Amino acid sequence: MAERILIVEDEEKLARFVELELTHEGYQVEKAFDGRTGLSMAEAQEYDLLLLDVMLPGLSGLELLRRLRRTKQTPVIMVTARDQVMDKVTGLDMGADDYITKPFEIEELLARIRVALRRRAGAQPAALALTSGPLKLDPARHEVFYGDVPVQLTLREFELLQALMENRSIVLSREKLLDMVWGYEYAGETNVVDVYIRYLRAKLDDAFGVKYIHTVRGVGYVFRDA
Numbered sequence: 108m109a110e111r112i113l114i115v116e117d118e119e120k121l122a123r124f125v126e127l128e129l130t131h132e133g134y135q136v137e138k139a140f141d142g143r144t145g146l147s148m149a150e151a152q153e154y155d156l157l158l159l160d161v162m163l164p165g166l167s168g169l170e171l172l173r174r175l176r177r178t179k180q181t182p183v184i185m186v187t188a189r190d191q192v193m194d195k196v197t198g199l200d201m202g203a204d205d206y207i208t209k210p211f212e213i214e215e216l217l218a219r220i221r222v223a224l225r226r227r228a229g230a231q232p233a234a235l236a237l238t239s240g241p242l243k244l245d246p247a248r249h250e251v252f253y254g255d256v257p258v259q260l261t262l263r264e265f266e267l268l269q270a271l272m273e274n275r276s277i278v279l280s281r282e283k284l285l286d287m288v289w290g291y292e293y294a295g296e297t298n299v300v301d302v303y304i305r306y307l308r309a310k311l312d313d314a315f316g317v318k319y320i321h322t323v324r325g326v327g328y329v330f331r332d333a
């Protein structure tokens with residue numbers, strides 16, 4: 108069955124161009140030209156992916172994402188204008204799965220869509236839980252507990268922690284982590300890893316007064332049993 112993608116984009120010409128390309132690739136595509144319409148469509152229906160412009164009339168892309176995440180974990184690729192670095196980081200923080208900067212090559216967009224959809228599909232199979240002392244990460248249930256306390260992680264944070272735990276005591280470079288978690292080369296964007304390491308530390312190490320995630324200066328990061 109064709110995967111359904113919702114494009115929320117107020118530049119109608121761009122939306123139609125992307126729609127044409129995605130339809131050509133075999134996706135089933137719908138469009139919304141403003142934030143409110145986009146949100147109500149995304150809430151009412153089951154899309155496999157949202158392509159979400161940040162600058163939208165009515166409701167901004169970030170606000171749409173924030174509201175959508177109250178109820179749904181639909182994968183979201185944010186579309187930002189050049190130099191909207193803050194929006195990019197805020198978007199990832201609020202649970203976007205990826206972002207792409209305008210103007211973009213359609214091939215790059217298609218690659219990112221494939222990765223986001225594959226990641227979602229790959230999140231299903233049952234795998235053994237990873238533990239370290241009271242810390243337990245369950246890939247099958249997509250849950251993390253510290254003792255009895257649930258640790259609320261975004262999809263990316265979860266996958267980053269999983270990658271670190273699966274390679275415990277092995278130092279992973281930023282490039283390696285990007286490749287494992289983000290799935291392809293983010294040329295020059297390795298600071299995304301640092302941003303996510305910071306989120307993880309806040310929710311795990313700092314929150315529980317432990318030290319699992321270690322920085323190896325000039326090399327990368329490593330998970331060690333606390």
Ligand code: CA
Binds near residue numbers: 116117118160161163
């Ligand atoms: Ca726009």
